[in-house]
Amino acid sequence: MGSIDRKNKIKEIRKNDIIDAAQEVIFSKGYNQASMDEISKQAEFSKRTVYSYFSSKEEIYFEIMVRGYNLLNEQIQNIFNEIPQKTALEKIKQMGLVIYKFSTQYPNYFEAIMSYENKEEDFDIQLSNSSRDNCYNLGEILFSYLKTTLEEGVKEGLIRDDIDVVNTSVYIWSSTIGLFDVLIKKKKYLKNYHSRDTDTLLKNGLDMIIYSIKKR
Template sequence: MGTAQRKEKEKEIRRNDIIDAAEKVFFSKGFDATTMDDVAREAEFSKRTIYVYFNSKDQIYFEIMVRGYKILIEMMETEIQYTNGKNALDKIKQMGKVLYKFSQEYMYYFMTIIEYENGELDFANGISDKSRQECYALGEKIFTYLTSALKSGVEEGSIRYELDIVNTAIILWSCIVGIFTTLHRKRNYIMNYHNRESNELLLNAFDMLIRSIENGGIAK
């Protein structure tokens, strides 16, 4: 390995060390309460060194989302292999189950993505184009799984033909984000006042969303 390659590898290791440290602080304190001083302290680097690698706290947040999206995509692609031969509605249901499994096994990554979906970081300053575009590309890959399933459903007749594919995908994703957010933040309230388990409500919500797009589902 030449000198240039070794330096580049060392730079990448240090960069990942900073992201690792930021994860620990973000996941324990929350993004808003975390400062770059906190990240530097956890990483055992000076704050000046942190800024050599990252323009802002927001950029690090995007890098953490990239890690989460990659895990979710790997889970999606693994499960998609087992849905060959099934209709589109079954595929969409399976995607919902994968998302639920991801939320349980990788809760902090999941909440990082959900918090972003509920925030306004898209056009925040201090986020490099590379970090932003990589994150967007991964998010759109997941979105494509959904639009592809919807398109297949319309073609095979299991999903209502009059639905606009992109509009429907955006609405479904927005509903799912809202459901997860509410059930996560109001879990105790829902249990204490309505005696309902969040996990059960989540599965019911998935069924309702599926019925809303199913061909003939509304009339049932």
């Protein structure tokens, strides 16, 4: 291994250490409350050094989001590797449930993902094209699972054959995101004003979505 490779490797490790530290601080006090001074201190680097690895606080948060996305994609992938294989409809419902489980198990990662999912396409930070593509690809993995499963379901005869799989994937993805967002953020409101708990509403919502694509 050449010395340049070794250096790059060390750089990657340090970058990771900084993300670790930032994650600890940001997850414990929230993005806005976490200062770069504190993140640097936690990372045991000077602020200047942190800024030599990342150009802004937002860029670091973006990396945290990528970690979250990878973790989520892994869990989704498991559904498709399971034996015995489930039907397309079961898999789609399972995806919803896995995302929900993820959101309760890793609320901070989920928040990071959501804050980017809910962001304008024109990111505040000017992402390099490769970062942007990389970010899109993370979402594309989920999207393509959805698309493939829908196609599979149509073939099986369980899913309506009058749907367009791309349109329907967008519909399922966006309405599921909306459902989670509202259920998580308005949890107390829904309990106090409409006496419904998150679990009931989530299961009902996913059932409605499934019902809308099911063949009869």
